[in-house]
Amino acid sequence: MRKNYVVDVGNRRHTAEVARDGERVELRIDGGESAPAASVPVLGGRAVSVTVGGRSRLVHLSPADAKGGLRATLDGWPITLSVMDELRAEAMQGLGAGAGSGSLTADIPGLVVDIRVAPGQAVQKGEALIVVEAMKMQNELTAGVTGTVERIAVAVGQSVNPGDILVVIAPPAAE
Amino acid sequence: MTRKPAKESPDKGTLDKGTLDKGTLDKGTLGNGTFTKVLVANRGEIAVRIIQGLREMGLRSVAVYSEPDRTALHALMADEAVLIGPAPASESYLVAERLIEAAHRTGCGAIHPGYGFLSENAAFCRAVEAAGLVFIGPTAASMEVMGDKLASRRKMMASGVPVVPGTDQAVRDPAVAIRIADGIGYPVLLKASAGGGGKGMRIVRSADDMASALRQTMGEAGVSFGNDAIFVEKYVEDPKHIEVQVLGDGRGGAIHLFERECSVQRRHQKLIEESPSPSLSPELRARICEAAVQTARAVDYRGAGTVEFILAPGGEFYFLEMNTRLQVEHPITEAVTGVDLVQAQVRIARGEGIGLRQEDLHQRGWAIEFRVCAEDPSRNFAPSIGRIDAMTVPLGPGVRLDAGIYEGFEVPIHYDPLLAKLIVWAEDRPRAIERARRALREFTLHGPTHNLPFHLWALDQPAFRDGSYTTHFVETSFDASDWLPDLAEADREALVAAAALFESGRRLAPPGESSAGGGDNNWRRAARRAMTGHR
Numbered sequence: 079m080r081k082n083y084v085v086d087v088g089n090r091r092h093t094a095e096v097a098r099d100g101e102r103v104e105l106r107i108d109g110g111e112s113a114p115a116a117s118v119p120v121l122g123g124r125a126v127s128v129t130v131g132g133r134s135r136l137v138h139l140s141p142a143d144a145k146g147g148l149r150a151t152l153d154g155w156p157i158t159l160s161v162m163d164e165l166r167a168e169a170m171q172g173l174g175a176g177a178g179s180g181s182l183t184a185d186i187p188g189l190v191v192d193i194r195v196a197p198g199q200a201v202q203k204g205e206a207l208i209v210v211e212a213m214k215m216q217n218e219l220t221a222g223v224t225g226t227v228e229r230i231a232v233a234v235g236q237s238v239n240p241g242d243i244l245v246v247i248a249p250p251a252a253e
Numbered sequence: 254m255t256r257k258p259a260k261e262s263p264d265k266g267t268l269d270k271g272t273l274d275k276g277t278l279d280k281g282t283l284g285n286g287t288f289t290k291v292l293v294a295n296r297g298e299i300a301v302r303i304i305q306g307l308r309e310m311g312l313r314s315v316a317v318y319s320e321p322d323r324t325a326l327h328a329l330m331a332d333e334a335v336l337i338g339p340a341p342a343s344e345s346y347l348v349a350e351r352l353i354e355a356a357h358r359t360g361c362g363a364i365h366p367g368y369g370f371l372s373e374n375a376a377f378c379r380a381v382e383a384a385g386l387v388f389i390g391p392t393a394a395s396m397e398v399m400g401d402k403l404a405s406r407r408k409m410m411a412s413g414v415p416v417v418p419g420t421d422q423a424v425r426d427p428a429v430a431i432r433i434a435d436g437i438g439y440p441v442l443l444k445a446s447a448g449g450g451g452k453g454m455r456i457v458r459s460a461d462d463m464a465s466a467l468r469q470t471m472g473e474a475g476v477s478f479g480n481d482a483i484f485v486e487k488y489v490e491d492p493k494h495i496e497v498q499v500l501g502d503g504r505g506g507a508i509h510l511f512e513r514e515c516s517v518q519r520r521h522q523k524l525i526e527e528s529p530s531p532s533l534s535p536e537l538r539a540r541i542c543e544a545a546v547q548t549a550r551a552v553d554y555r556g557a558g559t560v561e562f563i564l565a566p567g568g569e570f571y572f573l574e575m576n577t578r579l580q581v582e583h584p585i586t587e588a589v590t591g592v593d594l595v596q597a598q599v600r601i602a603r604g605e606g607i608g609l610r611q612e613d614l615h616q617r618g619w620a621i622e623f624r625v626c627a628e629d630p631s632r633n634f635a636p637s638i639g640r641i642d643a644m645t646v647p648l649g650p651g652v653r654l655d656a657g658i659y660e661g662f663e664v665p666i667h668y669d670p671l672l673a674k675l676i677v678w679a680e681d682r683p684r685a686i687e688r689a690r691r692a693l694r695e696f697t698l699h700g701p702t703h704n705l706p707f708h709l710w711a712l713d714q715p716a717f718r719d720g721s722y723t724t725h726f727v728e729t730s731f732d733a734s735d736w737l738p739d740l741a742e743a744d745r746e747a748l749v750a751a752a753a754l755f756e757s758g759r760r761l762a763p764p765g766e767s768s769a770g771g772g773d774n775n776w777r778r779a780a781r782r783a784m785t786g787h788r
Contacts, residue, residue: 083753087745094753107749117754124643125697128751135747138697139755140642148752149642152744154694154709155737156702161752186637187666213627213636213670 084167086160093164105130180223180247184238188212193234195245199227207245210238225249287603288362288387289313293331294352295367297657298673299581300327303365306595315359317352319345321665326657333359340667346370349377353384363387363602365595369669372578373400389602391577392503395552399575403446403484409572412551414544417442417563417571419486425471427464430485434463437487443467445474446482449574453477456488491723492563493532494518495570497545498586500597500607503555508611509542510590513582517711519634519727524704525711526582527621528589531682531720532564541570548575557583557598581624581674584655588620588678618678619685623693623708625656625673627664627701631733634704636670639663643699647692651678651685664701672703682720686712710736 079099085092095106096115105115113131120127125138138151146162192209195201206218207227225247232244290313293300304314304327316331321340328334335355338345345351347370356364364381366372366389375393382388399405407421418437423446424430434441434457443466445453453474457466467483475481498510514530515523533541545560552575559580561573583594592609600608628634644660656673658664664672677692679685693709714730716722722730740748 081757083756085749085752087740087748087752090745092745092749094749096753096757098757103754105750105753107746115750115754117751117758121645124645124699126751126755128747128754130746130750133743135744135751137747137751138643138645138699139751140699146756148755149699150748150751151697151699152748154696155706155744156699157740157748159748159752161756163756186635212638212666213668215636215670217635 082164084162084164087157180225180228180249181243182207182219182221182245182247184210184219184240184242184244186210186212186217187237187239188217190232190234190236190238190244191216193230193232195227195230197227197230201225201227201247208232219244221245221247223247223249290315290332290359290361291363291365291389291599292317292352292356292359292361292386293327293365293367294346295365295370295372296322296325296327296346296668297671298655299367299369299579299657301330301657302584302655303367303595304331306593307365307599309593310596310599312599315355315361317346317355319667321663321667324662325665326659326662335359340665342370342667349374349380352377353380353386356381356386357384361386363389363599365389365598366578368578368581373576375400387602389556389598391501391555391558392553395554396577398552399577401446402444402448402574403482405574406484406572408551409548412547414548414551414572415570417486417489417573420484422484423482424467424485425483427467430467431460431463433485434460437485440488440490442486442488443470443483444486445470445478445480446484447478447480448474489563489565489571491566491725492516493530493723494523494561494573495530495532495541495564496559496561496576496580497542498580498583498594499545499549499554499558499560500594500601500609501549501554501556501558502601502606503553505550505553506607507546507549507554508607508609508614509546509549510586510592510594510614511542511616512538513580513585515582516722516724517717517726518724523582524624524626524727525621525708525717526585527619527682527685528585529616529619537568537570544570544572548572556601557594581671582622584653584674584676585620585622588653588676589616589618590614591617618680619682620676620678621685621689623675623689624671624704625675625696625698626704627670627672628704629702630704630707630710630731630736633733637702638666639701641698641700643697645695645697647675647695649692649695651688652676652692653678672698672701675708686718706737707731710738 080097083094085094092108097104103115104112106112116129118127125136127134127136140149142149146160148159150157150159188210191211195207201221203221203224205221207221208219210217210219228248229246291307292315293303307314314331316328316334317337318325318328318334319338319340322328337351337355364386371377373396375396378388378393398408406416409416410421420433440456440458443455455466455470457463470483471481494515495512497512499507501507512530513526513528515526517525541562548560557579559576562570563573564570587594627637629637640663641658641660646654653676654673658672677685677688679688690712693705696705711717716726
């Protein structure tokens with residue numbers, strides 16, 4: 079049985095072909111040489127001991143989301159990965175990356191303590207829009223795109239969770 | 254480990270409140286109560302560390318917890334645990350009456366305040382002692398002197414401890430401030446007497462800026478601290494932060510346990526501390542430690558305290574302030590001196606004195622502490638929270654971990670982001686750095702974003718390696734957009750292999766068992782397959 083995967087490590091995309099024959103596994107990365115490989119779950123399932131080309135490494139791995147996102151730590155360095163099979167990756171590619179959402183979402187849970195903009199206001203990318211307090215710290219959340227504030231979805235004093243939409247920004251009309 | 258319900262009846266071994274020598278306590282000279290049970294009025298890693306110290310002495314501990322901390326490690330570990338209120342610290346850990354009430358209810362004879370929260374609150378100290386309990390810490394009087402920057406400055410000037418050149422009185426008139434600044438030379442620092450934590454300070458580089466800077470600093474101080482007293486002192490450029498651990502017996506006797514250097518800071522919060530300091534000659538060390546002992550004697554200091562100094566590039570040092578409590582970074586002093594500071598605090602509080610002689614104390618080897626915080630270095634150290642999904646901690650020679658977390662623990666939003674402290678010790682500084690690297694590489698934490706990679710980064714910086722770093726180290730050396738190292742090809746290959754084999758293994762799982770969140774199970778199944786087969 080042979081299957082291809084697409085693995086994103088940071089900004090770089092890799093391909094991996096996994097060939098299984100019973101307990102034997104062969105792995106080919108980025109179209110290189112095929113080599114015997116093994117992956118053994120260890121530390122109560124928190125990590126895998128992965129062997130490629132005769133060298134074993136301990137990689138901590140935990141699912142970060144349901145879309146193939148993985149959190150990995152290797153020798154103390156945390157790295158965000160994503161993995162999916164080739165067909166799915168192609169389907170995703172077809173959908174296009176989109177123009178970049180204008181919505182500002184909370185990335186930490188906290189309390190909204192200040193809103194610095196009003197609907198209709200023009201904002202620049204990087205401009206502070208909202209202040210969320212968490213762990214005794216005030217965190218300024220900034221606009222990801224330049225545009226016009228369409229809607230403010232929260233109020234001062236409101237608790238927010240990661241992923242909650244805070245401000246919707248309409249990008250400037252296309253030329 | 255079982256968790257016992259809070260008992261109503263007082264602990265048999267606790268000193269009967271009626272027999273406490275109130276007179277001695279009121280004078281604040283000596284806490285001479287005996288006690289066998291202590292309320293730990295704190296949370297997180299420091300509460301855990303205090304409970305450990307008490308347990309080793311055969312003393313029983315009572316933890317307090319807020320609602321979200323019901324399952325926090327300190328509440329699970331203590332002999333008893335008492336709920337003191339809802340999440341906000343102002344309704345739980347900062348409510349003196351609830352803490353004292355909990356101590357009475359559980360039959361405690363003493364309260365250990367830890368650091369932060371009420372640890373340097375003179376009114377709390379007085380309330381504890383008035384309630385017939387022993388406060389494991391200094392007297393309210395020494396807290397009051399040291400809590401006021403102008404008062405402590407005056408006290409130190411009178412005792413011959415060097416302070417930063419400047420005024421010993423509040424300044425309101427810009428003309429007076431300019432005259433003082435002309436005398437000591439620009440730049441100068443305007444400082445709120447009641448300020449702290451880097452707030453209420455402003456650098457003034459010329460006479461033209463004085464009037465507006467003074468007005469703004471007074472305004473801020475009035476609003477933030479309810480006290481607009483401002484003083485002027487020389488601004489020391491590129492300083493190092495050196496502090497000295499002291500123990501006092503409350504009767505004018507004091508010793509020092511050498512220095513710590515804490516110059517790796519962001520927003521005036523320390524991130525890495527080491528002991529000894531790489532910046533002190535033996536002669537300078539002797540002088541700075543002696544100044545710290547003089548400081549402690551000047552206020553008849555009782556218990557463990559830390560005298561902070563700034564060290565100018567030319568080697569001059571000046572008293573900054575005294576922290577009248579146990580410090581976060583106390584373990585590095587424990588590592589190089591071999592003294593358990595929590596237990597020393599308890600002995601002093603029991604009236605047994607310091608129990609150590611200065612001439613018996615030596616610095617042995619080198620210790621470095623790394624604060625592990627739930628924060629994202631790439632996003633200006635913004636706090637992060639979440640569940641600790643995976644935690645693999647470093648062990649082995651010379652490694653200590655003081656932690657307030659465990660796998661599965663949900664880091665609450667309400668308190669500060671310190672999760673744990675990694676402390677390493679080795680024979681000398683180069684070996685301590687290599688040991689730190691080894692331990693940091695063994696440390697895995699999944700869940701909240703954290704600063705362990707920042708520490709690995711810091712270990713490689715020339716200014717850290719040669720010990721020349723100053724308090725400006727992070728702002729001058731750290732670029733949040735470009736600090737993560739490139740992955741080595743072998744590392745990249747291992748990650749790609751791990752991810753592809755993980756996904757491929759998931760596909761092999763029988764249908765119906767591969768639903769979301771079943772990662773662990775798939776891994777376990779794969780483990781069984783791997784163990785029954787062979788490679």
